[in-house]
Amino acid sequence: MAIEKKIEDSLELELLKESTLLFVEHNQEILNEVSLFFKTYFKEVLTSSSKQGALELYNKEKTKIDIILTDLDLPNQDGLEFLTNIRAISSDIPIVLSTKNSNTEVLEKVICLKISNYILKPIKNITTIKILNQIIEENYNKKLILVQKRELELYKDILDKENLVSETDPDGIITYANDIFCEVSGYTKEELLGQPHNIVRHPDNSSKIFKNLWDTIKAGKVWKSKIKNKAKDGSSYYVKATIFPILDEAGNIKKYVSSRFLVTQDEEEKQTLKRYILQQKSQKVKFEQELENRYNDMLKEALEAKEMSITSFVSELQREIKTLRSRINDDKGRILNLEHKVSDANKKAEKDHDDFLEKLSKMRDTTRFSYERYERFKKLNESLKEKLAKAQESIKVYQEYIEEYRHKIDDLNDVIKSYEDDKKKEEEKKASKK
Known part of the structure; x- marks a missing residue:
C-alpha cells in the first residue's frame, strides 16, 4: 500500500483534472468501488452498468466526454456491440477495454474498432490511471499540434501579406519566395527559385555583414539587421x-526562413534629413562667420571715425545677430525633434516586428516539442500493439495447451469411469455369489 501511494504521488495527472471519463462495468460493486477511486483524479466520472445506459449517457454528454473505459464482458456480447455503436457515432474518442476474455477472435474484432489499449481484470487502479493518463496526453498533444498548425498557417498568411518572406536550403538557395518579395525585387518566382539569395545583394554592403550573418545562423541563432538590397532593374x-534557422528532430538545420519589412521610405527620409541638417549647419557656420566679419569691420570703422550713427548701426547689427542666432537654435531644436520622431517611429516598427517574430518563434518551438512528444507516444502505442499481438500469440498457445489438457482429462475421466464400472461389476458379482 505504501508503494502504491508513492507511485500515485509521483504521477503527473494535470490533464486528468480537466477530463471526463465514461466508465462502463456490469458488476455494480466493482463499478462503485473503482469509480470512487477515479473521481479523485478526474474532473468528472460518468458511470453505467449496461450497454443501453452507457449509450444514452454518451449521446447526452459526448461533447464533454474525453475517454471511455468499458467492460468488454457485458452480458449477451453487449460489450462488443457497445463498442461498435460508439465507433458509429465517433471515430476518434479514445477507448480502453477491461476484460477477462482471452478469445482471440473477439480480440481481433476489438482491435479493428481502433481501441487505444486494454487491461486484464481485476482492474489495478494505479496501472489503469497511468494508461488513461498516457492516452489523454497523447490525444491532447495531437489536438495541440493541429491547433498550432492552424495558428502557424494563420501567422504565415499574415506574414506573407505584410512582409517579404523567403526560404532557403542550408546552402542559401531559394526554395520559397512570397508575392511581396517578388513584387519589390522585380523578379518572378520562377526567376528566384533555385537561385542563391545573394541575387538581391547590393554591392554597397560590406562583406563583413554577410560573414556575421552566416556565422550567426549556422550556429542556430537568429540574425537581425537593416540591409540594403538591389532589385532586378538596379534600383x-x-x-x-x-x-532564423529551422531545425529537424535531430537538431540539424534543414532550412532558413527570412522575414523582412521595407524601410526604404524611412531610410530615404532619414538620409534627406541628415543632408538637410548638414546643410543647415554649414550655412549656419558660414553665416555666423560672415556676420562676425562684418561686425568686426564696422566696429573698427566706427571706432576710427568715432561717429555715433555708425556705432548705433553696429549695435543694432549685433542685436540682429543675436536674433538670427536664436532662430537658428530654434530651427536646430525642431530638426532634433524631427530626428527623435523618426527614431521613435523606427523603434516602434522594429519592436512590433520583433514581438511578432518572437511569438512566431515560440509557437514554432512549442509545435516541435509537441510533435516530438506525439512521436514518442506514437512509438509507445506501436510497442503496445506489438505486445498485444505477442500476448494474443501466447493466448493462442495457452489455449492449445488447455485443449490438449482437456482431452487428456477427458481420456483420464474415461479411464476412471471404466475402472469404476469394472469395480462395480466385480462387487455385484461378489454380492450375487453370497
Missing part, C-alpha cells in the same frame, strides 16, 4: 531583416 531598397 535600391532597404529592409529590416530577421533570419
Whole structure:
C-alpha cells in the first residue's frame, strides 16, 4: 500500500483534472468501488452498468466526454456491440477495454474498432490511471499540434501579406519566395527559385555583414539587421531583416526562413534629413562667420571715425545677430525633434516586428516539442500493439495447451469411469455369489 501511494504521488495527472471519463462495468460493486477511486483524479466520472445506459449517457454528454473505459464482458456480447455503436457515432474518442476474455477472435474484432489499449481484470487502479493518463496526453498533444498548425498557417498568411518572406536550403538557395518579395525585387518566382539569395545583394554592403550573418545562423541563432538590397532593374531598397534557422528532430538545420519589412521610405527620409541638417549647419557656420566679419569691420570703422550713427548701426547689427542666432537654435531644436520622431517611429516598427517574430518563434518551438512528444507516444502505442499481438500469440498457445489438457482429462475421466464400472461389476458379482 505504501508503494502504491508513492507511485500515485509521483504521477503527473494535470490533464486528468480537466477530463471526463465514461466508465462502463456490469458488476455494480466493482463499478462503485473503482469509480470512487477515479473521481479523485478526474474532473468528472460518468458511470453505467449496461450497454443501453452507457449509450444514452454518451449521446447526452459526448461533447464533454474525453475517454471511455468499458467492460468488454457485458452480458449477451453487449460489450462488443457497445463498442461498435460508439465507433458509429465517433471515430476518434479514445477507448480502453477491461476484460477477462482471452478469445482471440473477439480480440481481433476489438482491435479493428481502433481501441487505444486494454487491461486484464481485476482492474489495478494505479496501472489503469497511468494508461488513461498516457492516452489523454497523447490525444491532447495531437489536438495541440493541429491547433498550432492552424495558428502557424494563420501567422504565415499574415506574414506573407505584410512582409517579404523567403526560404532557403542550408546552402542559401531559394526554395520559397512570397508575392511581396517578388513584387519589390522585380523578379518572378520562377526567376528566384533555385537561385542563391545573394541575387538581391547590393554591392554597397560590406562583406563583413554577410560573414556575421552566416556565422550567426549556422550556429542556430537568429540574425537581425537593416540591409540594403538591389532589385532586378538596379534600383535600391532597404529592409529590416530577421533570419532564423529551422531545425529537424535531430537538431540539424534543414532550412532558413527570412522575414523582412521595407524601410526604404524611412531610410530615404532619414538620409534627406541628415543632408538637410548638414546643410543647415554649414550655412549656419558660414553665416555666423560672415556676420562676425562684418561686425568686426564696422566696429573698427566706427571706432576710427568715432561717429555715433555708425556705432548705433553696429549695435543694432549685433542685436540682429543675436536674433538670427536664436532662430537658428530654434530651427536646430525642431530638426532634433524631427530626428527623435523618426527614431521613435523606427523603434516602434522594429519592436512590433520583433514581438511578432518572437511569438512566431515560440509557437514554432512549442509545435516541435509537441510533435516530438506525439512521436514518442506514437512509438509507445506501436510497442503496445506489438505486445498485444505477442500476448494474443501466447493466448493462442495457452489455449492449445488447455485443449490438449482437456482431452487428456477427458481420456483420464474415461479411464476412471471404466475402472469404476469394472469395480462395480466385480462387487455385484461378489454380492450375487453370497
